[in-house]
Amino acid sequence: MTGPAPVRVEKALALMPELEALAPLRALLVSIARPDEATLWSSSGPYLTLGKRGVHPDELRRRMPQAFHRVTEHLQVLFKAYVEALECQQRADAPGVVAALLRAGRLEEDVGRHTQARTWYEVALGVAEALQDRRPEVEALRALGYVCLALGEYAAGARHFQRSLALAEAEFDQAGATAASEGLGDVALAQGQWGGAQAWYSRGLRLAEAASDAPRAGRLERQLGVLARKQRDLAAAGEFLRRARERFEVAGLADEMAGVLNEQGLLDAQLGRYTAASAAYREALAWAQRAPRDARLELSIRLNLAELDLEAGRLLEAEAELRRAEQVAIGGHVIRRLAQIYTLMGRLRGAQGDETGFVFFEQAIELAKAVERSVATEAQVYHAYGLFRSRLGQQDEARAYLERARELFDSLGEAVERERVEQELRALSA
Amino acid sequence: MIPQVRMEPSVPSAVTSKEELALLRILVVAGDGGSAGGLLQNLRQWADDGRLEVDTAPDLPRAVRQLAGQRWDVVLAVLGERPDDDLAWWVDTLRGASGSPRLIAVAQAPSMGLVLRAEKSGVLDVLSLPLRREELVRALERLRSVASETAVALPLVEPHAVGPYALVGQSPAMLDVYKLLARVAGSSATVLVQGESGTGKEVVARAIHLNGPHATGAFVAVNCAAIPENLLESELFGHEKGSFTGAVTRKIGRFEQAGSGTLFLDEIADMSLALQAKILRAVQEREIERVGGGETIPIDVRLIAATNRDLKEAIKQGRFREDLYYRLAVVTIRLPTLVERGDDLVLLTAYYIRLFAERYGKKIHAISDRVLELLRAHAWVGNVRELRNVIERAVIVATDETLRAEHLPDELRGEETTLADRPQGGLLTLAEAEARHIARVLAHTNGQIGAAAEVLEIHRNTLTRKMKEYGL
Numbered sequence: 001m002t003g004p005a006p007v008r009v010e011k012a013l014a015l016m017p018e019l020e021a022l023a024p025l026r027a028l029l030v031s032i033a034r035p036d037e038a039t040l041w042s043s044s045g046p047y048l049t050l051g052k053r054g055v056h057p058d059e060l061r062r063r064m065p066q067a068f069h070r071v072t073e074h075l076q077v078l079f080k081a082y083v084e085a086l087e088c089q090q091r092a093d094a095p096g097v098v099a100a101l102l103r104a105g106r107l108e109e110d111v112g113r114h115t116q117a118r119t120w121y122e123v124a125l126g127v128a129e130a131l132q133d134r135r136p137e138v139e140a141l142r143a144l145g146y147v148c149l150a151l152g153e154y155a156a157g158a159r160h161f162q163r164s165l166a167l168a169e170a171e172f173d174q175a176g177a178t179a180a181s182e183g184l185g186d187v188a189l190a191q192g193q194w195g196g197a198q199a200w201y202s203r204g205l206r207l208a209e210a211a212s213d214a215p216r217a218g219r220l221e222r223q224l225g226v227l228a229r230k231q232r233d234l235a236a237a238g239e240f241l242r243r244a245r246e247r248f249e250v251a252g253l254a255d256e257m258a259g260v261l262n263e264q265g266l267l268d269a270q271l272g273r274y275t276a277a278s279a280a281y282r283e284a285l286a287w288a289q290r291a292p293r294d295a296r297l298e299l300s301i302r303l304n305l306a307e308l309d310l311e312a313g314r315l316l317e318a319e320a321e322l323r324r325a326e327q328v329a330i331g332g333h334v335i336r337r338l339a340q341i342y343t344l345m346g347r348l349r350g351a352q353g354d355e356t357g358f359v360f361f362e363q364a365i366e367l368a369k370a371v372e373r374s375v376a377t378e379a380q381v382y383h384a385y386g387l388f389r390s391r392l393g394q395q396d397e398a399r400a401y402l403e404r405a406r407e408l409f410d411s412l413g414e415a416v417e418r419e420r421v422e423q424e425l426r427a428l429s430a
Numbered sequence: 431m432i433p434q435v436r437m438e439p440s441v442p443s444a445v446t447s448k449e450e451l452a453l454l455r456i457l458v459v460a461g462d463g464g465s466a467g468g469l470l471q472n473l474r475q476w477a478d479d480g481r482l483e484v485d486t487a488p489d490l491p492r493a494v495r496q497l498a499g500q501r502w503d504v505v506l507a508v509l510g511e512r513p514d515d516d517l518a519w520w521v522d523t524l525r526g527a528s529g530s531p532r533l534i535a536v537a538q539a540p541s542m543g544l545v546l547r548a549e550k551s552g553v554l555d556v557l558s559l560p561l562r563r564e565e566l567v568r569a570l571e572r573l574r575s576v577a578s579e580t581a582v583a584l585p586l587v588e589p590h591a592v593g594p595y596a597l598v599g600q601s602p603a604m605l606d607v608y609k610l611l612a613r614v615a616g617s618s619a620t621v622l623v624q625g626e627s628g629t630g631k632e633v634v635a636r637a638i639h640l641n642g643p644h645a646t647g648a649f650v651a652v653n654c655a656a657i658p659e660n661l662l663e664s665e666l667f668g669h670e671k672g673s674f675t676g677a678v679t680r681k682i683g684r685f686e687q688a689g690s691g692t693l694f695l696d697e698i699a700d701m702s703l704a705l706q707a708k709i710l711r712a713v714q715e716r717e718i719e720r721v722g723g724g725e726t727i728p729i730d731v732r733l734i735a736a737t738n739r740d741l742k743e744a745i746k747q748g749r750f751r752e753d754l755y756y757r758l759a760v761v762t763i764r765l766p767t768l769v770e771r772g773d774d775l776v777l778l779t780a781y782y783i784r785l786f787a788e789r790y791g792k793k794i795h796a797i798s799d800r801v802l803e804l805l806r807a808h809a810w811v812g813n814v815r816e817l818r819n820v821i822e823r824a825v826i827v828a829t830d831e832t833l834r835a836e837h838l839p840d841e842l843r844g845e846e847t848t849l850a851d852r853p854q855g856g857l858l859t860l861a862e863a864e865a866r867h868i869a870r871v872l873a874h875t876n877g878q879i880g881a882a883a884e885v886l887e888i889h890r891n892t893l894t895r896k897m898k899e900y901g902l
Contacts, residue, residue: 010658039655040878041812042627042738043696047656058891257491279498282526286491289519316823324522356656363658400678 006054009033013051018370028067030335032059046319047356049345049363050330050338074111078104098128098136102143109147112336118147134167138176141167145183149190152376152412158187178207178216185223189230192416197227215256218247222260229267237267255291258284262301265308274312281305295332299325303340310348318348339367339377343384350388361385379408383421390428399428454503454570455483457531459493461508461516469506469536469561476563482570494523501529504554504573509537513544514901521551521840530827530836534569536561542862543901546869550877552840579798581832584780592640593649595633598781599774603766607634614761615641620713622758623736625765628815631736632696634763639692644732647691652684655700663705664721667712673722685718688731698758699739699750710754733758768813775817779805782818783833786825794825796832804835804842811881865900868893872902 012029016022033053039045044052081104088096105120121143128137141164148157161183168176181204188196201224208217225240241264248256261284268277284301288294302325309318322345329337342364349357361381368378386401402425409418458469470486487493493505505524509516513535520533532554537544540556548556555569589596597608614621615638623631632651639649657665664674668683685693695701701709712718717728735758744750768775779797787794801824810816824837835843871882879897883890896902 039627041815042655043632043815044653044655044700045627047653051658052655059894254491278526279494282498282523283491283494286494286519286523289490289515314826316819316826356653359656359658359661362661396679397681404678 004056006034006036006056008036008051009053009055010051012055024067024071025064027333027335028063029055029060031330031333032063033330047349047359049342049360050326050335050367051363074107077107081107094127094131095133095136098124098131098140101127102140105143105147109150114147114150118144118151121147134171135173135176138164138168138171138173138180142176142179142183145180145187149183149187152374154187154191154413158184161187174207174211175213175216178204178211178213178220181207182216182220182223185220185227189223189227192414194227194231198224201227214247214251215253218244218251218253218256218260221247222256222263225260225267226263229263229270232270234267234271241267254287255294255297258287258291258297258301261287262297262304265301265304269304269308269311274308277308278305281308295328295334296337299328299332299334299337302328303337303344306344310344310351313351315348315351319345322348335367336372336374339364339372339374339381342367343381346388347384350391353392355392357388358385361388375408375412376414379405379412379414379417382408383417383424386421386424390424395428399425402428453481453483454573455501456485456504456506457493457496457502458484458486459490459505459507460486460488461490461510469508472561472563473506473566476566490519490523494527497523497527497531502527502531503529504534504570505531506534506536508559509535509540509544513537513540514547517544517548517551517553521553525840532573534566541901542865546865546900546902550841550869550872552843579800579832579834581796582799582802583796584783584794585776587777587781587784589781590637592633592637595636596781597630597633597637598778599771600777601766601771601774603770604774607763607765610761610763611637612641614638614763616643618643618732619760620732620758621734621760622741622755622762623734623765624741624762625736625738626767626813627738627811628813629765629767630814631738631765632694634765635692635694635696635734635736638734639694639732642692642732644690644692647689647731648687649692649694650684650688651694651696653696655697659702659705662701663708666705667708667718667720668723669721670723673720677722681720683718683720685712685729685731686727688729690730692732692734695733695735697737698735699737699741699744703749703751706751706754710751710757713754713757768810768817775805775810776802778814778817779821782821783825786822790825792825792828793831794828794833798832798834800835801833801838804838808842811878861900864896865902868896868900869902872897
């Protein structure tokens, strides 16, 4: 009566070659994967990961037109952007060409295709470099800077932002210089270079305030708040975030409000103010609801909320929030973030002394390698996996995973995280 | 072995006095672009007989601020242009609010799907715009009537401890289990424990272990369905360092870890045929080999397997080895579902309330009559595990000495309030009746489509189509 059983995702994905052309099909398959109904209340239910979800081939077939539609829609706007570039070329409107090519790159970035986006930006830069007006070049360099940042190529990102800044200053392009300063701050922050980040953000803030650019000033204040929190100057962090929040609320920027409240939650959590942190995250979610749908933002807030519950020992709430985050990630086509979700799930099981929790780390490693393709994420998973093993008294395995994490952080040039792993390894040997 | 259970006489007492019931604090949220002023005025004119305290918030984010600051009984929220999304956000928001306020959603011409989804999420009512006095008053009165609960003292339970767990219950079905358990525990026989999810198979396996000849050894449990297939073999049999990518150290498998104790293989039906052959060899030869190792290692474990599947059916379908089945099912113990256990539900509820109250530092001595009604009416697809989960969450949110309906999850409370049948006073169309029935069955199966399709005796594809048609 109930029809054939669904196929497990781990088996379904094993049948799908790692081809670029199949990426939309892979995304569709994952997004329609459901927990096997029989296992929801079974003893394996709490360990359910993406791989153990099920898909019905007939549902996949039914939903295929949706995937085709998404693919054609994406290609359509890309092709349109290119045709627009061509039309601009015909009119000898070179800045228009650059703008169209940059738009195409942003469309690629929106669907997580960073490498492809970089190619569009490089073509745009090539056109922009030949222009007398340097502002399109400033913009192309900034786009390249951010895409390099997303790809974890910090040195290349910094070079692009530096060039962008130099050109903007030469052109008296204040907005360009502000944005480039923010980008340089972001690169320094990602690399744990606090002093550099502080200098760049402060410079950007001065420029933004001089230009009365409230949204940009708010963003820079938020980033200064992030930085101050990371440096444990929590009073300063609170002040920066308060100012940013005031600017965003006056401007009615719902997505920025969600972002700054998300950061406020992290700050409150660091101060041990769990109730305030929880309230900040809940308000952040409410603002996210008002903003244009952004599954990444919602996920980020939910992950922070789950981590807060985990740290406060509210394990049931943490698990429920992580399951909601998992659903948002799968339903919202943000499967890249699943590795983080499963890492937290693993940590949660570790807090319960549950050895079977290792299945979450194994799944997270697989996703970090095959889906997210992020060395930074893989390193973070190995770090958490090592701590999980250590907590269960499995010291040899703990050491092996921590050493792997250190190796990966080394390859990224990530000094702060590497030092944290090094400390764990020293503690293990002591 | 049989738990001794003594019922305490019930001591009824009003949980909340009528005076306390009278005052309702309502937060009115107008939604995007709207004004709460008109709604507020209507509310005060229609329902304010000195028993309402009303305030407004312009939108969801500002409402969240007010919810964080004070305790509210009801949030009356106007849903916007995407009512389904808005409803989901509201339900999510109120889940995290203190005092568990109830939601009254207001929408322009709410669809049947929206109403049913609201019902499933424990929303008190869905009202349509323009707001009508009698509908609003009825919703508030329903809340007041729901709030008048009577406390019943928790019955005394003397559970039989099984390590960190316990066997609780005195129903005839469980007495049969205890008798069989007592007979089998003394031997070293391999046991197959069968029962639906959450019926307590692992607890029974632990009881067998603790009362048997292998009790001095370890009890090692492996959940075969939880572990990825490519890792299960090394988890069970262990591996040598470097035997495959990721084998960073030598690993001792669960068979070896169990030593002369008991190895409990849970959800054994989920194992691949190849691995089943290796388990069979281990059971027959009483020896194993680590993955990537050539050494044969003798074993002396008692094996207990468990499944929620019909293994004979799996054998017919070629998914489970018949020879392994007969090796495992030397003795078979079948566990009853929670519904089959009758009043054990009350004993288990009392046991879990005390257990979690102690764990979370709460003093809970009573349960309301309405909670008992709701628990008895629930389908318990997840059996004792689901009950345990519900009680743990309820204890966490409970703020006084009585566990009340407001402490239960929305899904259970949704079954309690039952939104007013629509259209009011009129007869339902066939489609409306079908949609409501499907929604109820889905609520009972916790949204499990397969289980709901079985109850409804229709194909899951038909059910999926109807759910889509009705916007469920």
